[in-house]
Amino acid sequence: MSGLSDQLMVVTILAYLVAMIGYAAELSFGARGMVARTATRVSAAAPGRELVSVGLAAGGADDPGGATVNPAGAASDPGGAASSGVPVVVEGDGGGRAALIGRWAVAVTVVGWCAHLATIVTRGLAAHRVPWGNMYEFVLVVCFVGATAWMVLVARRPMVRPLGLFVTLAIIVLLGLDGMRLYTSAGPLMPALNSYWLKIHVTAASVASGILLIGFVAAVMTLIRIGYDGGRRSFPYTLGARMPDATGLERLTFRVHAFAFPIWTFAIMCGAIWAREAWTQYWSWDPKETWSFIAWVVYAGYLHARATPSVKRTVATWIAVVGWVTMMINLFAINLVVSGLHSYAGVK
């Protein structure tokens, strides 16, 4: 079961990779949007083929759930459309080829999400416990929450889809680092972790972190878009051209953070209650507690800055980015470099 989980992890990353390519394709074809809209049917076949290969790759990743979940059904009819060189569902599509690819990318994200879920479930089955008992599993769950939050967001507001490239990129990087640097074989829990507070505290922490991951992507894109609007044309500001408008992005950034911040607060509180049971004291400034506190203060600073009229929105958004940096330091540097009371890292 543990081996299956590891394989599913690879499938997950591959699927997200394919989705990322899809989002990237949407962005780059969208860049020629004006042309694309007036393009002939023949030239339009090119993105069509691209799109089928996207579907194929997802099917080829031999995820059992893939074919059924993929709503557009490319995986169930792989060969035909590609060999004939005819675009699949382009007719009657007002949004153009690029948008179609984008929707495909979302579909592939769903495939990756299913594999991701299966990775976590099989891991839990292998270890006979909740599948977030060490760092490797924690990051796995954080990314899963991030992917879930992303899909909910896209379903509710399709216009944020251009962010997909960066969301999947961030998730792939995290999962990659997780598999390479933090991998721990499935095993039982340390006695200190054997508590129902593990379920409450760590679940809250991973949910908050996963949502903040999306908040981070939104914040970066807001800054890029604002830079682009301000006339900057160097990389990465060029990416801003394809992004939703700055006001909307900025508001989205705030919403996501405002949603995640109370969850993060709750996670820290639960950690304090657990610490009182396990380590005698609700707060003892161990490095992980310290960095959770730092991240909390920085995110509080972001919400604060955004509510302060004399602070520019770009400055506030930068604070959100700094917040994510502190989260990452807490996740990687603190677990790998500094050892504290948390018997969580389990990385040897």
Place this chain on the structure above:
Amino acid sequence: MVDIEAPPADRVDDGTFVVPPGGGPGRWVLALARRGWRQLTSMRTALVLLFLLAVAAIPGSVLPQRRVNLEKVTGYLNTHGETGRWLDRCWLFDVFSSPWFSAIYLLLFVSLVGCLVPRLRTHARALVRQPPDAPSRLDRMPVHAVGAPGGDASDDLARLATLLRARRFRVAVRHDTVSAEKGYLKESGNLLFHFALLALLLGVAVSSWYGWHGSRNLVAGPDGAFCNTLPQYDDYGLGARVGAGDLPPFCLQLDRFDAAYHADGQPASFRASMSYTLAAGSGGPTAGRAQVSVNHPLRLAGAGVYLLGHGYAPVIRYTDRYGRAQISVTPFLPSDEQLTSQGVATFPDANVDPATGRRDPNDQVAFSGVYLPTMSSDDPAALSATAGASVYPAERNPRLLLVAYRGNLGMDTGYAQSVYTLDQSQLDSGKLRKVAASKGLAPGETWALPDGSTVQFLGTRPWVTLTVRHDPGERFVFGAAVCLLVGLLLSLSGKRRRIWFRADSGGGGDSGGVRGRPARIEVGGLPRTDYAGFTAEFDEIVQAARDEGILA
């Protein structure tokens, strides 16, 4: 975002420097102080202080901290010489109780109070007051609608008021307008959140003033029992307002300790069976038994008894040259996950000549030892006094390796001595000399020393590390944290908005319409905080008014 309600203090972010009229240096000082106070209580300053707080916490996670791990700090100071001493001078090993860290959070909380009090006053006033009258130009509001009156004017306004009240708006009907406001909970929640921060800090202060804690290693058995008094702790901490006599009287004894391990030696569970006696005030002394395990402390007389560590205490019987036997049971400290443990057994009263009854301080005996709960079975011969390491934390193939020393243990120097190591200065000066080294002793095995004395390894007893902690601030902190979270949720989910209706006789900006049938009814809406759904809500209300025939 429209019209964020900034606290009054925020409007002087630039710290405008106004000197009141009149002369004299006193006024300048007053003006400066006023300016400083405004600066301090501005949201910008709060932001800067928040940031400083975050940055100031960083060294506390990078450098070892005395409160977290005293040994690491000592080790750091030993290896880093001058740098270490400099860091220490800057309180960098006590970051969270350092003056500079305290200064930052105290300033922040002063700023908070300075900011909250005026806001509380403003909000309290807003709560008792009626929603403000409509602005003169409703068409300048972010959302705006106009309709013909559907019925009778005075009746119209009353019906609009009912409609808005049903939507839980606070409503005021004036001459020809209806003002409605909703979402006061946002500000209430925000104030609750910030006050809860203050309460939390107070709770932490209560913890540090009135709390106490002590730890010690407790060997199983009645002879190991201890009572809750300071001298019986290996180390302890008392809050500023706690005296030694304030510790509640109770005694604890370890009856039994069970540890379970997985096949690879990873611990699965620890459980200590304890018995206690409690000198309860009313019901007389009570005794009882309890299980203490990781995550399940024992609550006793308002304090928590926590199981934080464990190990083995070898039982060693030494029979000296004169044939007198003594027994030592000393905890050995684990040095790895498989519980390879190190410690000493001292016999300061060894070799007392029974004829004279005199104790020769240079004839004392001590053993330093390494205990392996499970010695690797492949290669027992490889084991000498240069010990190997245990391969499993439970006692499957236990061996004790001893090195015997004779001489002066240095116990009469008056300095406190560690019970886990021999006095290094006595070893260095040659007053305490190594005599012999044993092979691995199995339980029951006896080892004869060159001088004719013998030492027998009788077996081990478990010991546990207990921490007893009383923290009266806990409840306070918990309550504050709950309020904090509730306030945060209210504040972040709340949306303050206003809606006005005006029956307009057609006189443009002049609202003094003629009583009777107005020419039209104007509606304006103002979201006072970021609220994307406001237009939809506004439209829905206008539509409802139309549906009820108030607007045509």
